[in-house]
Amino acid sequence: MLFQERWTCIVVTCPYEHWCQPLQSQLGYLPTDLLLIVPDPYDGIKTGGNTGVGSGGATLNALLVAVEHLSAREGHTTIVSNVLQNSKILIIHLGPSLLPLPMGIIPISQDSLRTNVDKVVELASMLLKKSSKSGIFVVGTDILIKGSGSCLPEMSCTLPEDTDICILTVPADKGYASRHGVCKSENNHVTNIYYQPDIETLDSLFGDDLKVWILSGLVWLSSEVGESLVGLHCMSPLDACTYMGVDSGENILQISFYYDILTSACSQVTQQDFIEGKCGKTLSRGRSASPAMMKARKLVWQSLNKYKVQELKLKEYEGSCYLPITTPLKESEFLHHIKSCQPEVKHDNNVVCEYDINTDCVALFSNGKSALNKQIKFNFFCDTITRPLTEVEHKILENCKEPVIISYKLLHIDTICYAIFSAADPLFCHYKDCAATCFGLVWPEAMEILELTADQVWRDITGKGFFR
Structure with a gap:
């Protein structure tokens, strides 16, 4: 696999610690001299069903680990966040939505790139080559980036020169967009990010436009924004998103990258709405306005509201689609x-x-x-x-x-x-639930076919089920 650019560091996050060794061996071809596989600080094995630190927490933790390694490489004995000034870092989130796909492998028809991991890495590399910027790219692998041809088409656009944060979007019709995250901007400056807005809301936002712009799963952060995020790792309760906080006994905190972090820099989001969790996903899924979450968002607002978010529309990638495992x-x-x-x-x-x-x-x-x-x-x-x-x-x-x-x-x-x-098969049921199946059979029948016991299948893993 030939990629267009090499990265100072690539961090791959995953939900479980036992994924790390296989991923390290399978993803060794990625274009970097420093490949880090980082499990969520509170993985599913330890929490008995806890959903982890969220995309925001996973991003903070991944960035912290990357800066630690880069600082050590330069001879520092403590974390020095300004190592980001000369670094190009790629953070790849392999979330549980990709099960039952090992290491995020999604088949891609008639394509020279093998998997969706390859596609997002190559897309980020294309943009990096065009801009030659230091900074951080954060990408998810649960959206299939499609081009008009068999391979990724060359882009006519580049990252804005003066951008702090750049959210990359792809076009979609309103019906499809109503099931996903939608970006609204004015003069390419993002005003807000909406989570699963209904058609009526989309009509009010975009008028008669047939296409709207949905999140592509790719976000660019400048080195300065990266340093601000690293600075949050020691502040309670945000430290509970990182391995340091968890190792110190902090209660886990789950935050969204888009709706608990990035919306703090959107131009039409007010401080009160942001801190109270009234932005996007946090509101529609009933996320709490608990004291811990409100304190966390206040810290994020104080660190990131000074930055501006711009939108980069990938017009060549219409037809991209999300691939959540439901x-x-x-x-x-x-x-x-x-x-x-x-x-x-x-x-x-x-x-x-x-x-x-x-x-x-x-x-x-x-x-x-x-x-x-x-x-x-x-x-x-x-x-x-x-x-x-x-x-x-x-x-x-x-x-x-x-x-x-x-x-x-x-x-x-x-x-x-x-x-x-x-x-x-329902993926998220405990194997003893009456609705739980494996191969379409109740679990005792499936395990009899496999000639295995529950202890052999899950060992000491809690939350026993297909998902585990």
């Missing part, structure tokens, strides 16, 4: 994407859709019966790979309801892995 899985845009990007649907007995592309990800949809005696064939780097199902995999498919098979060629390892699950 429950049941068959209602997720993720599965709709896999089916839609298959270039040629094949009807072969009971095989509904065979995903056959030059990539290391393959999906096959089947009713699990007549396809059982077949070997699954697919292309990988133009070579035909054939790997028969194992006895256990056969047994799973014989019993699985609405099965989905995703095949992975593990990088650097000559191994093909299959992820098999039911599109009807």
Whole structure:
């Protein structure tokens, strides 16, 4: 994989500590000499179901860890935030919304870039090469960035020269935008960020415009903004978003990157509305105006309100879509994407859709019966790979309801892995809940097929279920 630019440091965040070692080995090809895999300070194994520190907390913690490593490399024995002045840092958030996809692998049809991780890295690298700025790019991997062609098109735009914070957006129709985050700006200066605004609100904001601008999951922060954020790591209660605060016994604090941090610098957001949590996601999901959250937002306001947020519209990327993993899985845009990007649907007995592309990800949809005696064939780097199902995999498919098979060629390892699950499985139920299933079966039946016990599946992990 050839990327257009190298980064001083790339930080990949993930929700669980046990993801770190596999990610470190699998993502070693990314364009940097300093790759850091950073789990959320309060991962799901320890919290028994706590959802972590949120995108804002994960960003603060990732930036803190990056600055620690860069400071040490320059010989400092303490954190020196001005190392950001000459650094180009990329923070990649691999959230739980990507399950059951290892390391954020999302199949991309007819594309020279293998995964969505590759796409967001290359997109950020293209912008970095054009601007030659020091600073921080924060990117998420739960939106599939689509171009008009088979590869990422060259952009006609660059990061504004005088920008403090730049939010990158992509066009979408109002119906689609009403389910996601929408950016409103005047003269490219962001006035507010809205979370899942209804059509009536969008009409009042954008009038007769057929397209509006949704968050792309990419945000640029200047080095100065980065230093301000690093300065928050030792201030209570925001220190509870970082490993330092958690290790000191602080109660975890979950904050949103867009709605508890970035909106503080939006020109039409008032201090009172921001501090009380009346911005975007914090309001629509009933986020509390607790004393801790209000104190945290007040600190953010004092640090970031002096900056300005600009919008960069990626007009070449219309058709980009979010790929959240919802429950049941068959209602997720993720599965709709896999089916839609298959270039040629094949009807072969009971095989509904065979995903056959030059990539290391393959999906096959089947009713699990007549396809059982077949070997699954697919292309990988133009070579035909054939790997028969194992006895256990056969047994799973014989019993699985609405099965989905995703095949992975593990990088650097000559191994093909299959992820098999039911599109009807609820992902977030405890395995003892009456509605919980695995392979469309109740968990005791599924574990009998796998010849495993609950202790063998989850060991000491709390919140036992498909999601874990």
